[in-house]
Amino acid sequence: MTRTQQTPLLPPVGDATAANVFMTVLTRGPIARSEIAYTLGLSAGTISRSTKPLLEAGYLIEDGAADNSRPGRPTMPLRVVAEREFVIGVKLTGDHLVGVVVDLLANVRASREVSLTATDVDSVVAALAGLVAQLRLAVDGPITRLGVGLGGHVDPAAGTVRYAPFLDWRDVPLARILSAATGLPVVVENDVNALTVAEQWFGAGIDVPSFAVVTIGAGVGCGLVLNGGLVHGASGLAGELGHIPLDPAGPPCPRCGNTGCVEAAVADSAIVGRITQASGRDGLDILAAAQLARTGDAAAAAAFTAAGQVLGRALATVANLLNPNRIILSGEGLAASDLFETAARQAFYTHAYGSAGDCELLTRPLPDDTWARGAAAVAIQHLFVARAPGR
Ligand SMILES: [Zn+2]
Incomplete structure (x- = not known):
């Protein structure tokens, strides 16, 4: 099945437990169900119930399950299907934007950079929407989410930039505005927090x-x-x-x-x-x-x-x-x-x-790409907790 024939994207599957299971497989997979249960302190039954909808929706796969001669067994390790969907991450600074498209394992598939000619909200949103449009063309697959990291006080639960000194912004509901401009669910995070998530997943943390x-x-x-x-x-x-x-x-x-x-x-x-x-x-x-x-x-x-x-x-x-x-x-x-x-x-x-x-x-010197990748990683974290933002 090619990606263009993929089943329509489903809304986030499952609940907070499913989210934890997904993140455990994402960061530690391939991993056996028994090890997920041990890691999260949950019963085998709970793990089975949580993984089933993730398997059915194509987010997880049993490692080796493509081998039809070996039907899946409960102990078969699980891994994330990296190309199930793609996510965009953007680092927003006072003078430029750096954007990346990543798969669900946060592997960078494409990156683009654009300069900002003005820092008022409308100009930045227009530039960001343009960057997203460019990045959408860079991968052959569904892009389902946008994460943006920027310096300052960001309230990720509200999707609001409380104060961004480098842009001179106060109380900008950036997630809502960007979502309207791009058609994507948007997560906004402080840029250093996003970088920290990047380090936690695939860096020195x-x-x-x-x-x-x-x-x-x-x-x-x-x-x-x-x-x-x-x-x-x-x-x-x-x-x-x-x-x-x-x-x-x-x-x-x-x-x-x-x-x-x-x-x-x-x-x-x-x-x-x-x-x-x-x-x-x-x-x-x-x-x-x-x-x-x-x-x-x-x-x-x-x-x-x-x-x-x-x-x-x-x-x-x-x-x-x-x-x-x-x-x-x-x-x-x-x-x-x-x-x-x-x-x-x-x-x-x-x-x-x-x-x-x-x-x-x-x-550790870290390039702008890593900051943008962190913003994408934050968006991936929100994949299954869309109804409980800010977690
Ligand atoms: Zn001070």
Whole structure:
């Protein structure tokens, strides 16, 4: 059966249990029913009842079931049918969009990038709809869902962007608007949370129950997975590491106006501002600032070191509060890691309390594609919990 002849797409099958079963097969398959039951702490009967509609709808298959001489047995491992449907993931920034089409195993089948010429909601939605149209042509199969990741405070349960500083958006019901523009169900998520899901499924978070992804660059972001679950908090705001007040004597935060926020010391603009203040040099950007530091400018080097010290204290805060197995440091700010990483690690180990300091600190540059893939992975997670958004 070719994909174009596939049966019409069904609405999400099953309930929260079916969703958990599907995710277990997706992340660990091929996997036997008995192992799914053990992993989820459910009875064999429950697993049979949950997998049946997923098998019938073509989302799961018994591994080897295509061999007609060997009829399926209850112990035959299950795997996800990757090409059952496709999902689009988009990373939305202040100046461009990166989109990918993935199959149900989150394998990237195509990617596209477009520049944004304006950041008002109508212009961005039009650009996003255009990108989705391009990506629809890139695969031969049904695209059923769209996930969008962007920086700022996103309430995924409501599908609303509460505040996106890089776009200057407040209270934009983006999921609803995009759904009307594309005809697809849409999930909106904070971009670092989406990246964190990507790391949990197929990156450096795959083998640990609890980890944090901290991103640095224009801002400071943080995604948290605790005991296997992404942490949203009450309204999607969990992980605002950038606005943890670490230094009462620190500079005012350009984003929130408070004093001593992590972001006010670690963000690119903070580093550049410190150099400008110390040396009187004007018109620097973060690349020029890094170049200056590398060529021996003491004020520039000190600015990166100071940022590294605050970053290290922020990472120790994460470790002391949540005791993750691992902290993954990423974001475009890593381009200057040679200038701050030593100071950050020193501050981290100084302030990490007891065995919180056993937490592994990993630096991992991740391309835009990975962020977009994370947004698609979030959309896949919502495949079977459409009636309970935000889970
Ligand atoms: Zn702040």
